[in-house]
Amino acid sequence: MFKQLQNLNNISNIYSNKFMIKVVGIGLNGKESLATKTKTIVEQATLLIGSDRHLTYFPNHSGNKMVIKNFFEDIKNLQEIKNNHEYIVILVSGDPLFFGLGRLLLEQFDIEELEFYPHLSSIQLGFSRVKIPWHDAIIISGHGRHLDELISSLRQGQEKIAILTDSKNNPQAIAELFLSLKIPINYDIWVCENLGDIDEKVNCFTPQILASLTNYQFSALNIVILLRKKDLNLSQKELENLPIFGVEDNYFLSFKDRPGLMTKKEVRMIILGELGLKSQQIIWDIGAGTGSVSIEIARLCPNSQIYAIEKTAMGINLINKNSKRFKVNNITSIQAQAPNKLQTLPNPNRIFLGGSGGNLIDILDICQDKLAKNGIIIIALATIENLGISLNWIKKNSWNYQLLNINISGSLSVGNLTRLAPLNPIFLVKIFKKNKKIPRT
Numbered sequence: 001m002f003k004q005l006q007n008l009n010n011i012s013n014i015y016s017n018k019f020m021i022k023v024v025g026i027g028l029n030g031k032e033s034l035a036t037k038t039k040t041i042v043e044q045a046t047l048l049i050g051s052d053r054h055l056t057y058f059p060n061h062s063g064n065k066m067v068i069k070n071f072f073e074d075i076k077n078l079q080e081i082k083n084n085h086e087y088i089v090i091l092v093s094g095d096p097l098f099f100g101l102g103r104l105l106l107e108q109f110d111i112e113e114l115e116f117y118p119h120l121s122s123i124q125l126g127f128s129r130v131k132i133p134w135h136d137a138i139i140i141s142g143h144g145r146h147l148d149e150l151i152s153s154l155r156q157g158q159e160k161i162a163i164l165t166d167s168k169n170n171p172q173a174i175a176e177l178f179l180s181l182k183i184p185i186n187y188d189i190w191v192c193e194n195l196g197d198i199d200e201k202v203n204c205f206t207p208q209i210l211a212s213l214t215n216y217q218f219s220a221l222n223i224v225i226l227l228r229k230k231d232l233n234l235s236q237k238e239l240e241n242l243p244i245f246g247v248e249d250n251y252f253l254s255f256k257d258r259p260g261l262m263t264k265k266e267v268r269m270i271i272l273g274e275l276g277l278k279s280q281q282i283i284w285d286i287g288a289g290t291g292s293v294s295i296e297i298a299r300l301c302p303n304s305q306i307y308a309i310e311k312t313a314m315g316i317n318l319i320n321k322n323s324k325r326f327k328v329n330n331i332t333s334i335q336a337q338a339p340n341k342l343q344t345l346p347n348p349n350r351i352f353l354g355g356s357g358g359n360l361i362d363i364l365d366i367c368q369d370k371l372a373k374n375g376i377i378i379i380a381l382a383t384i385e386n387l388g389i390s391l392n393w394i395k396k397n398s399w400n401y402q403l404l405n406i407n408i409s410g411s412l413s414v415g416n417l418t419r420l421a422p423l424n425p426i427f428l429v430k431i432f433k434k435n436k437k438i439p440r441t
Contacts, residue, residue, distance in 0.1 A: 020112075020113055020114065020115050021078075021082070021088045021089075021090060021105070021109065021113060021114050021115070022041050022042075022045070022087075022088070022089045022090070022115050022117065023089075023090045023092060023096045023101070023102060023105060023114060023115065023116045023117065024038055024041065024042055024089055024090070024091055024092070024096075024117045024119075025092055025093065025094050025095050025096055025100075025116075025117060025118040025119030025120075026054060026057065026091050026092070026093065026119055027093075027094070027119050027120065027196040027197075028194055028195065028196040028197035028200075028221065029196055029197060029198070030056075030057035031057050031058070033119055033196065034119075038117050041089060041117065042058065042061075042089050042091070043058075043061070043062075044087055044089075045061070045063050045087050045088060045089035046063045046064065046085045046086055046087045046088070047063060047064045047065075047066060047081075047085040047087070047088045047089070048061050048063055048064070048065050048066070048089050048091065049065075049066045049067075049068060049074075049078075049088065049089065049090045049091065050067070050068060050090065050091030050092070051067065051068055051091075052067055054091035054092070054093075055067060055091070057091075063087075064085070068090075071101060071104055072104070075101075075104055075105060075108050076108065078108070079108060079109075090105070093119075093122070094118070094119050094120060094121040094122055095118035095119060095120070095121040096116055096118060097116060097118065098118075098121045098123070099139075099141045099143070099164055102114075102116060120196070122164070122192070122195050122221075122223050123137075123139060123162050123164075123223060125192070125195040125196055126162060126190070126192040126195060126202075126223050126225050127162070127225065129192060129195070129200075129202045130190050130192075130202070130225055130227070132160065132225075132227065134160065134162070136159070136160065137160035137161065137162050137225075138153045138158045138160065138161045138162070139162050139164075140153065140161065140162070140163050140164070141163075141164045142163050142164055142165050142166055142168075142169030142174075143164055143165075143166045143169075144166060144168075145169075146414065147169055147174075147177060147414070150163060150174070150177070151177070151181065151412075154178060154181055154183055154185075154187075154226075155181065155183055156257070156258075157183070157185050157228065157254075157255075157256055157257065157258070158228070159227070159228045160225070160226070160227055160228070161187075161225070161226040162223060162224070162225050162226075163223065163224040163225075163226070164223055165222055165223060165224055167220070168416070170218060170222075171189070171191045171205075171210055171218055171222065171224050172210060172211055172213055172214060172216075173413065173416070174189070174210075174224050174226075175189055175205070175207045175208075175210035175211035176211045176413040177412070177413045177414070178207045178226075179207050179208065179211055179413075180410070180411060180412050180413045181412070181421075182248055182249050182250060182265070182410070183249065183250060184249040184250050184251070184252045184253070184254040184262060184290075185228060185229075185250065185254065186207075186228070186229040186250060187207065187226040187227060187228055187229060188204050188205075188206070188226070188227045188229055189204070189205050189206070189207055189210050189224060189225075189226055190202065190203070190204050190205075190224065190225040190226075190227065191203055191205065191210070191218060191222055191223075191224055192222060192223050192224075192225065193218055193219035193221065193222045194219050194221050194222075195221075195223070197221075199219075201219070233324065233325050234251065234325055234326065234327075238251075239326065239327060242299075244299075244300065245269065245272055245296055245299065245300050246265055246268070246269045246296075247265065247292075247295070247296065247299075248265060249262065249264060249265050249292070251325075251326075252290055252291075252292050252295070252322055252325075253290065253318050253321050253322050253325060254290050254318065255290070255314065255315075255318070261289065261290075262289055262290045262292050263289070263292050263293055263354060263380070264408075264423055266408045266410070266423065267380070267406055267408070267423065267426055267428075268292060268293055268296060270404070270406060270428065271293060271352060271378055271380065271428065272293075272296055272297065272300065274376075274378050274404070274428065274430050275297075275350050275352065275376060275378055276350070276376055277297060277300060277301050277304070277350065278301070278304075278349070279301055279303050279304065280301075280303045280304060281301065281304045281305075281348075281349040281350055282304070282305050282307070282345075282346045282347065282348045282349050282350075282372070283297055283301075283304055283305070283306045283307070283348055283349065283350045283351070283352070284306075284307050284309065284342070284345065284348045284350070284351045284352070284367075285297070285306060285307065285308045285309065285352050285354065286309045286338050286342075286351065286352065286353045286354065286355070286356070286363060287309070287310065287311075287338065287353065287354040287355020287356060287357065288308035288309060288310040288315065288319055288333070288354065289310060289315055289318075289354065289355065290315065290318045290319065290322060291308050291310075291315075291318060291319035291322045291323065291331065291333070292322070293352055293354065294306045294308040294319065294323075294331050295322050295323065295326050295328060295331070298323070298326075298328035298330050298331050299326065299328060301330075302328070302330060303330075304330060305330055305332070305346070306330060306331045306332070307331075307332050307334060307345050307346075307348075308331055308332065308333045308334065309334045309336055309338055309341070309342070310333065310334070310335060310336075311335065311336065311337040311338070311357060312335075313335060316333050316334075316335045319331065319333040320333055337357055337359070338356065338357065338359060338363050339359055339362045339363045339365075339366045342363070342366045342367070342370065343366060343370070345370070347370050347371070347372045348367075348370060348371060348372060348375065349371075349372045349374075349375050349376075350375060350376050350377075350378075351367050351371065351375070351376070351377045351378070352377075352378050352380070353367070353377065353378065353379045353380065354380050356386070360386060360389055360390065360393075361389065361393055364377075364390070364393050368397060368399075373433075374432075374433070375432070375433075376430065376431070376432050377430070377431040377432075378428060378429070378430055378431075379428070379429040379431070380426055380427070380428055381426065381427040381428075381429065382424060382425075382426060382427075384427075387427045387429070390429050391403075391429075394429070394431060399431050399432065399433065400431070400432050400433065401429055401430060401431050401432075402429075402430040403427065403428070403429055403430075404427070404428040404429075404430075405425065405426075405427055405428075406425065406426045406427075406428055407422070407423075407425045408422070408423045409421060409422040409423070410423070
């Protein structure tokens, strides 16, 4: 114990005796944001370093001043000039160790040469204004970076996301990016400007409204906070404005932890076309997931009866919620691991097999026995192995088939530019009896 205390004393002596650079975080209200002790530290500096804005907070400073114009170059030069000044203070915004200059300083100087005096970060201030706890928020810097981390967080359906913006990755660009992803969740977007200053502004937007503000200029000092909205039922006006088919993915309720786990709109539209739907049919949707395919069929064919078979309780809950959300009443949800319970269902005219849970052959055997005359089976497959199993089964049982390989890429906004983002490739197998050839739909 005595030796440990000695070591601590030695560390203390190193910190107190060696030359140190004080790095002070400051708010937009300048001097007034500093505690008395920190203000004294700044006032005693023989060399005060900071941006033009930071240095204007101390117009009557008695020591020398140095304006930071290029962080990387100026910090390297500081190594050469530090010995000419006995007391150096660097002013930075907020917390220097939170996406700030502190990281760069630690790369250039020994740790014992630096001392940090953080102020509240813009993220802290932003969440306090929105009045939301932020310990579980995802923090992303958009300063001179691609927003791939934001894209990933949005696709994962993170509940709270805070973004440090720049002139390129500005609030409108973030809203456009979100809309271009077409994910099945919704966010409120808070734009927080000039936090801590007298002209502070904090406003909430829908992504659609924010993206439309192309001519509005937000303050350069802003952050964006995205908060996932609670699931609400669609209004009658929203329902009336929906297309006949091809509903955007974001209208469907989805898995909170896996919002992208659903049949995407572009693929769903091809499936609906290949099914060759008619009025007053019995349709099975096996591995229904969120029920997006069942919902589309139910809206297109209100006189048909759809049986949505899904093995998970969470999926069944989503199917029921989505049925209520879209006000369709011709879907029967069944919690079962197919092929269980398939034998008890009415003979189907159409079958969509979106998930087999490893029981592909057993499911197809029952589908073959139960399928009505002139019926069609559509299988969606993500792997080559399952495609091989399906084709072997088809040939063994003497069915006709048509095969589609679906590779689709959609546009994705990246600042002022656009790139293509691919969906997962899908094999679509259409199966029908050999005794009657069915033309492609």
